[in-house]
Amino acid sequence: MSSTLILDHDQTRRALPPDALLPAVRTALIATSRNEASTPPRIAAIAPAGILGAMPGYVAGLGLAGKFVAIFRPGGPTGPSTHHGIVALFDENDGHVLALMSGEAVTAARTAASATVAFQELAPSTVGRIAVIGAGVQAHAQLELLHHLGLTAEIVVASRSQDSATHLAQRYGTATARTIQEAVCSADVVFCCTDADHPVLRHPWLRSPAHISSVGGSRGHELDRSTVTGGTLYVEWPGAVSHAPPAGAHELQDVSPDRAALLGSVLSGDHPGRTGDELTVFKSTGYAALDVAAASVAYQRATELGFGTRIDM
Structure with missing residues (x-):
């Protein structure tokens, strides 16, 4: 045996x-x-x-x-x-x-890894500031992975609870805490790592160009409609768009499947990925x-x- x-x-x-x-x-x-x-x-x-x-x-x-x-x-x-x-x-x-x-x-490790792979492939050519939105387990895992990469970009932590954001930022010597709007407005890359059931950021806050990796929203929308429709959209698997929750993403239920490119096709060279100064949005649902x-x-x-x-x- x-x-x-x-x-x-x-x-x-x-x-x-x-x-x-x-x-x-x-x-x-x-x-x-x-x-x-x-x-x-x-x-x-x-x-x-x-x-x-x-x-x-x-x-x-x-x-x-x-x-x-x-x-x-x-x-x-x-x-x-x-x-x-x-x-x-x-x-x-x-x-x-x-x-x-x-x-x-x-779950924490592979989710942070997929969000990071998307960032590595889709971010603007120059990244001066990275915002991590959330202060729970997934935000911690994301910060830990970014710390491992030894990035030179400034890292800002934001949460619906300022105390939680400050506490998490203090665990990483180079990170600082801000409000969500302050963090997003000045960031070239945004990692959304929350358990929100309604959008935590608004499209007008985002810089151009910018990249978002959104891994939360298992209970509802983590991104607003304008962010999803205003950016070039990438997903892990086709079901993120074509299937209802809990398999698919809440934000993508009324999105046409042909609007979402697979991140793997960018990695393989079958899709060009970022082509200019657009907003790129990676919406993760997590899958097997x-x-x-x-x-x-x-x-x-x-x-x-x-x-x-x-x-x-």
Whole structure:
């Protein structure tokens, strides 16, 4: 009987170094654009206080995995949401369970990675200031990844709670805190990492040219209509536009599919990406191919370093 590797939250996080995760996410995005991935739309069971989503996927060259994620709001409708889950990596040849790992750690890391890949491909040629909107787990993961890249751009943190933004900015010596409008108005790149159910920024605040990577909005619109229609739009997978939430994006439900280009097609050279001084908008919904990429990296790295616990399932 083959054993299964168990990784807790901290072990999963340690097994996802950016230098390995970013290339894997790029591979998953390219595979998606070339129809080399099998990623059915996310489904969810609805409970009184939250949802349980299921996301299976296979990506050629990376592997076979699935995620169960519970999204709840224990403090009530206006409180912060929680994400609890597990990711299972399977052997693509015989189906046995290779590893079980923290869904929270995988989600935070792969989401930040996809937003960063979009930034690297679609940002203006000169980036002097980057705004990170949000002060929760995803904003922290995004700041951590940007810090790892060693960027020279000024980084500004903003949130609906100024105290939360200040606290998060203080964890990164070069970051400062501003209001959301102040941060957006002066930024060349904006990362929206919130759990908002209504837009957190307005199109008139944005500079031209600028780039937005929006990864929040699982409960509703994180971007306003004018931002979505006023920019050149990119997504991870076609279902972001063609499927209803929880698989697709709230902001893209009435957008024509031919308006959204796949980020993977830019990475592969099949789409030109940014062509001038336009606003570029990457709207992430999160989907299974990215979880496959992260799970593959985490399993390989943890195996190489010899940490985690092995059990017989």
